[in-house]
Amino acid sequence: MHFTQILGLSLFAVGQVSCAALPANSTAINVSTPVPRGELVDRASAEPVQCGSGGDIKAYGSEDVKRAYNNGKTLWKNFDSSRCTPTGNCYPKSYGGNGGNVRSFLPAECDANSKSGTLVEWPLMEDHSIFQGGIDSGKDRIVMFDPAKDGKTVIFCGVMSHRNRGTNFDWCPRATS
Numbered sequence: 001m002h003f004t005q006i007l008g009l010s011l012f013a014v015g016q017v018s019c020a021a022l023p024a025n026s027t028a029i030n031v032s033t034p035v036p037r038g039e040l041v042d043r044a045s046a047e048p049v050q051c052g053s054g055g056d057i058k059a060y061g062s063e064d065v066k067r068a069y070n071n072g073k074t075l076w077k078n079f080d081s082s083r084c085t086p087t088g089n090c091y092p093k094s095y096g097g098n099g100g101n102v103r104s105f106l107p108a109e110c111d112a113n114s115k116s117g118t119l120v121e122w123p124l125m126e127d128h129s130i131f132q133g134g135i136d137s138g139k140d141r142i143v144m145f146d147p148a149k150d151g152k153t154v155i156f157c158g159v160m161s162h163r164n165r166g167t168n169f170d171w172c173p174r175a176t177s
């Protein structure tokens with residue numbers, strides 16, 4: 001009993017000291033008003049990646065990845081089936097996880113196997129443009145995760161590619177300099 005009381009008082013004292021160590025000026029972190037998750041997700045760092053192998057390799061800079069993610073995320077939130085081709089090819093669209101090694105590289109927050117959300121794919125264009133619809137969606141895709149399946153929060157997960165994989169996808173690792 002005494003041990004529990006002493007431990008509780010010790011933890012309380014340590015908490016008081018650590019709180020007193022925070023700066024009191026106007027640039028201090030405001031811990032009483034956390035940043036909404038949607039804002040944090042929008043600031044996710046999209047790093048440069050390299051897709052493919054052998055003679056079919058394409059590197060994308062962080063701005064290419066971020067621009068494609070932001071565009072795909074916006075269109076997923078406001079899905080419009082008029083962007084579909086006559087064969088039913090629509091983007092952004094749900095990604096089912098066909099073949100390749102993509103699921104083994106997804107960050108924990110994008111694990112659709114253990115969560116109830118939807119993985120979403122959006123074209124990452126080789127010429128650095130934004131996909132405008134049509135039949136040629138290229139070989140590379142941004143992977144996003146919509147945890148509530150409602151388009152309100154769409155998390156950036158990474159990049160995958162069809163390069164040298166036929167209809168399967170492989171994960172595009174971070175580009176090395």
